[in-house]
Amino acid sequence: EVQLVESGGGLVQPGGSLRLSCAASGFTFNNHQMSWVRQAPGKGLEWVANIKEDGSEKNYVDSVKGRFTISRDNTKNSLYLQMNSLGAEDTAVYYCAREKWGGQLDCWGQGTLVTVSS
């Protein structure tokens, strides 16, 4: 069974940092690009970043460029999102998602909630 399990969310103060992790199982992890997508409370979906199968290319939405870093460890079947300089606008449920091929997100984790507040 294909499974993605996020962890690392929580409450963080404005300006703080947090590292999210996503553990993958049930498929060949290094055959897929991976994405992070977030959803603010009561709002729609926002794609955040993705990373190629071998980690050689990364893409970000403008609002997180320079603050967030996506990475992966194919030996551990894991995806990461390092989030720095967090602001209230980053409060959201963060999902990791597998890319079917070239952008379709065909498998999602259950999400992890990040709350930025003092």
Add this chain to the structure above:
Amino acid sequence: AIRMTQSPSSFSASTGDRVTITCRASQGISTYLAWYQQKPGKAPNLLIYAASSLQSGVPSRFSGSGSGTDFTLTISCLQSEDFASYYCQQYYSYPWTFGQGTKVEIK
């Protein structure tokens, strides 16, 4: 960034209805479009990719069409489990972007 605009934002329907949701891109995206269903408190679920290809395991009452800038998601015979929010997403160019969502409620 390419802006995706869905209409309507919400509507009420009855089981058995045929419903259509539209999605318009601010520039041409060929058929690089996906549709997702999301139920409250759950992760999204891929329904349609490449504008009209049905994802494995998704009921055939769901269908998609369109190319360029105008797309539609159709549910041919609405079932109780279909009351949810629906999102379109373009993956033609970065940053990938989603529509604002369409909530389908029970009439």
